[in-house]
Amino acid sequence: MDLRQLEYFVAVAEERNFTRAAERVHISQSGVSAQIRQLERELGAELFDRSGRAARLTVAGKAALEHARAALAAAEAVGQAVGEVTDVIRGRLTVGMVMGCTVTPLFDALARFHLAHPGVDVALIEDTSERLAEGVRDGGVDLALIGSAGEPPDVLDSFTVISERLVAVVPHGHPLTGRDPVTLREVAGYPLVCMPRGTGLRGVLDQACAAQRLDPAIGLQASAPDAIADLAARGLGVGVLSESMAARYTDRLAARVIADIDIPALLALVWRGAHAPAVRELVAHCRRAFTRP
Numbered sequence: 001m002d003l004r005q006l007e008y009f010v011a012v013a014e015e016r017n018f019t020r021a022a023e024r025v026h027i028s029q030s031g032v033s034a035q036i037r038q039l040e041r042e043l044g045a046e047l048f049d050r051s052g053r054a055a056r057l058t059v060a061g062k063a064a065l066e067h068a069r070a071a072l073a074a075a076e077a078v079g080q081a082v083g084e085v086t087d088v089i090r091g092r093l094t095v096g097m098v099m100g101c102t103v104t105p106l107f108d109a110l111a112r113f114h115l116a117h118p119g120v121d122v123a124l125i126e127d128t129s130e131r132l133a134e135g136v137r138d139g140g141v142d143l144a145l146i147g148s149a150g151e152p153p154d155v156l157d158s159f160t161v162i163s164e165r166l167v168a169v170v171p172h173g174h175p176l177t178g179r180d181p182v183t184l185r186e187v188a189g190y191p192l193v194c195m196p197r198g199t200g201l202r203g204v205l206d207q208a209c210a211a212q213r214l215d216p217a218i219g220l221q222a223s224a225p226d227a228i229a230d231l232a233a234r235g236l237g238v239g240v241l242s243e244s245m246a247a248r249y250t251d252r253l254a255a256r257v258i259a260d261i262d263i264p265a266l267l268a269l270v271w272r273g274a275h276a277p278a279v280r281e282l283v284a285h286c287r288r289a290f291t292r293p
């Protein structure tokens with residue numbers, strides 16, 4: 001038997017379906033079935049009961065499963081140990097960043113990681129927070145910087161970079177400047193300029209509006225804070241940003257905390273485990289970059 005056969009066996013056991021297992025290990029169903037049959041011949045026992053719709057473990061299969069998992073874990077540990085001892089990490093990482101967000105510490109972390117591990121190719125992509133989180137869950141993205149409403153996805157490992165309130169930004173002299181703070185209902189009385197759906201800030205806004213049964217008019221949408229600030233400054237609507245974003249535009253916009261939105265807007269790093277040495281190292285670089293004074 002070989003590790004590939006054990007990997008396919010564990011995949012079928014966990015998915016309880018040959019088709020889903022084949023998708024998980026990225027080969028054809030017939031390939032998975034053939035390798036499982038070969039493993040069964042070598043062991044002299046059937047590992048699955050194939051009589052029903054689901055692939056159920058036989059008594060022999062149940063006895064083999066934990067040993068197969070242990071063998072795969074041991075093989076992965078060997079690779080990690082050698083990589084750590086030799087300090088050679090190779091491969092490719094895909095890093096995601098939410099659209100319209102320029103975060104210098106992330107770039108610093110990527111630069112330091114590249115200097116320390118030149119054998120790793122890093123690809124940087126931009127997308128909405130929802131699609132980036134989905135990419136991390138599916139394995140297409142190794143680590144992503146996303147916006148989130150309240151808490152990062154609980155199925156992922158995460159590190160919160162920023163947690164802050166939503167604010168309304170308006171030109172000086174706007175009626176809302178006479179109120180500090182403001183309520184969501186007051187803000188929703190004007191057309192809004194905000195982030196598109198799929199972003200963390202929009203998620204906070206939509207959840208808060210739903211909780212108060214408000215249906216504000218979304219006048220304009222933009223994925224970059226600069227664009228939202230420019231549109232709000234021209235009187236095209238009340239801009240909705242986070243506190244740190246709004247602080248950049250105090251020369252032309254007044255910012256008012258929306259007092260009755262309790263859901264924090266988060267900026268967080270998310271990843272799915274850090275078993276691969278390259279992912280673990282990049283997470284460590286990011287933690288240092290974001291916590292550095």
